[in-house]
Amino acid sequence: MYAWDFQFLWNYRYLFAEGMGVTIGFTIAVVILGIVVGLITGLMMLSRFRLLRFVAAAYVELFRCTPLLVQLIWFYYALPILSGIQLSGVSAGLIALSLYGGAFYAEIIRGGVVSIDVGQSEAGMALGMTPYQIMKKIVLPQALKRMAPPMLNQSIIQLKNTSLISIIAVPDLLYQGQIIAHDSYKPLEVYTAIALAYLAILFPLTALARYGEKKLSTRD
Amino acid sequence: MAIEPKIEVSGLRKSFGPLHVLRDINLTVEPGGVVALIGPSGSGKSTLLRCLNLLVTPDRGSIRIGENRFSFGPGTSPLSKYKLAGFRANTGMVFQHFNLFPHLSVIGNITEAPMTVRRMPKAQAEALAMELLTKVGLPDKARDFPSRLSGGQKQRVAIARALAMQPEVMLFDEATSALDPELVGEVLAVMRSLAHDGMTMVIVTHEMAFAREVADKVIFMRDGVIVEEGPANLVIDEPQNPATRAFLAHFHRKDSA
Numbered sequence: 001m002y003a004w005d006f007q008f009l010w011n012y013r014y015l016f017a018e019g020m021g022v023t024i025g026f027t028i029a030v031v032i033l034g035i036v037v038g039l040i041t042g043l044m045m046l047s048r049f050r051l052l053r054f055v056a057a058a059y060v061e062l063f064r065c066t067p068l069l070v071q072l073i074w075f076y077y078a079l080p081i082l083s084g085i086q087l088s089g090v091s092a093g094l095i096a097l098s099l100y101g102g103a104f105y106a107e108i109i110r111g112g113v114v115s116i117d118v119g120q121s122e123a124g125m126a127l128g129m130t131p132y133q134i135m136k137k138i139v140l141p142q143a144l145k146r147m148a149p150p151m152l153n154q155s156i157i158q159l160k161n162t163s164l165i166s167i168i169a170v171p172d173l174l175y176q177g178q179i180i181a182h183d184s185y186k187p188l189e190v191y192t193a194i195a196l197a198y199l200a201i202l203f204p205l206t207a208l209a210r211y212g213e214k215k216l217s218t219r220d
Numbered sequence: 221m222a223i224e225p226k227i228e229v230s231g232l233r234k235s236f237g238p239l240h241v242l243r244d245i246n247l248t249v250e251p252g253g254v255v256a257l258i259g260p261s262g263s264g265k266s267t268l269l270r271c272l273n274l275l276v277t278p279d280r281g282s283i284r285i286g287e288n289r290f291s292f293g294p295g296t297s298p299l300s301k302y303k304l305a306g307f308r309a310n311t312g313m314v315f316q317h318f319n320l321f322p323h324l325s326v327i328g329n330i331t332e333a334p335m336t337v338r339r340m341p342k343a344q345a346e347a348l349a350m351e352l353l354t355k356v357g358l359p360d361k362a363r364d365f366p367s368r369l370s371g372g373q374k375q376r377v378a379i380a381r382a383l384a385m386q387p388e389v390m391l392f393d394e395a396t397s398a399l400d401p402e403l404v405g406e407v408l409a410v411m412r413s414l415a416h417d418g419m420t421m422v423i424v425t426h427e428m429a430f431a432r433e434v435a436d437k438v439i440f441m442r443d444g445v446i447v448e449e450g451p452a453n454l455v456i457d458e459p460q461n462p463a464t465r466a467f468l469a470h471f472h473r474k475d476s477a
């Protein structure tokens with residue numbers, strides 16, 4: 001029987017904390033950037049102009065239908081050959097994860113907007129509001145409420161996705177874990193602790209998403 | 221010289237694909253006039269109403285409301301969204317399903333457009349909203365959300381919301397059709413008082429008794445054309461056209477049943 005020993009991990013607490021900080025900071029950055037990209041793309045998908053719709057749909061399918069790991073490696077190893085600019089691991093990770101997340105957020109935002117009854121836009125039009133005013137004051141505020149639970153779910157997935165950036169040497173939680181495992185020769189305890197650390201961050205968030213969904217379904 | 225009509229529609233046509241919904245509609249409404257559009261479903265009466273504030277863009281013809289005039293068809297340029305919005309701000313519309321904004325309170329529903337479109341200061345918009353809520357009999361509901369109101373109350377808020385833009389004309393698209401029978405009266409009462417105040421109104425309705433009482437003119441439509449029009453009591457009590465007679469017989473039967 002394997003004798004578990006978590007005691008030694010205390011010696012690596014600073015590495016853990018650093019990795020945790022990078023993971024959380026990175027997640028916040030790619031969630032915000034992803035939502036910005038997703039909002040722009042989602043609104044493009046709803047545009048009257050065919051070209052905008054086409055560009056947005058092409059981007060979404062490109063990033064939805066290729067693995068994130070491939071995208072990360074492509075931005076880190078392949079793009080420099082094409083452009084002559086070597087991106088740092090952090091930049092490549094930020095770009096790939098934001099664009100990947102943006103494709104999914106775009107679908108959520110588009111779906112949220114089309115789920116709002118067309119009568120709401122008609123009421124806004126009948127009152128003399130412009131399409132921009134209707135989107136900003138009438139449709140988006142209602143759509144955002146419906147989008148919140150799936151957006152939170154996608155953000156939870158984004159946090160887990162950040163573990164992939166360890167392969168391009170960004171010192172996130174998993175990357176630090178690998179260093180600790182190599183250093184201590186105790187991969188079982190280290191990776192178990194890492195898994196529990198992700199669980200500790202995400203479980204409250206999934207509970208929040210479930211609560212939000214329930215609250216939304218009992219209203220309106 | 222005669223008074224210039226408030227609403228003037230001429231040669232209006234609209235098709236959805238192969239379906240001709242409106243074929244050459246001509247219509248005038250005097251200032252302060254109340255016109256009731258009646259007819260079977262699919263007759264084009266709702267489409268005509270929605271053309272009056274350009275929620276539906278006509279294929280041909282022209283529409284004038286007050287000072288604003290638009291023509292449609294070959295040789296006319298498409299309307300900019302600002303021109304469209306400006307035109308619609310001048311006409312109030314009340315929908316069958318109310319279409320209140322569920323994320324805004326009652327007073328928020330009413331003040332939104334005056335503040336956004338007319339740049340009215342908030343205090344002034346709220347004072348106007350309270351005045352209108354009093355007019356429709358709901359001053360105590362200002363801070364409630366639409367989900368807490370009955371259908372009749374929702375529709376009265378929707379009327380107040382449309383009036384807040386101080387439109388020249390009001391359009392009612394089956395405003396009482398989605399209501400429980402016992403709630404119809406309160407909405408009709410508000411519409412009646414609007415008519416008495418001299419508002420120019422076009423009403424799509426199935427309430428024949430109300431049309432006869434409030435409307436100056438009744439227009440019976442079928443298959444996208446105006447079949448019969450005239451003073452309300454004449455068209456409803458003594459229809460000349462067999463189609464009008466057949467349609468109205470349905471209501472008399474229902475009344476006596």
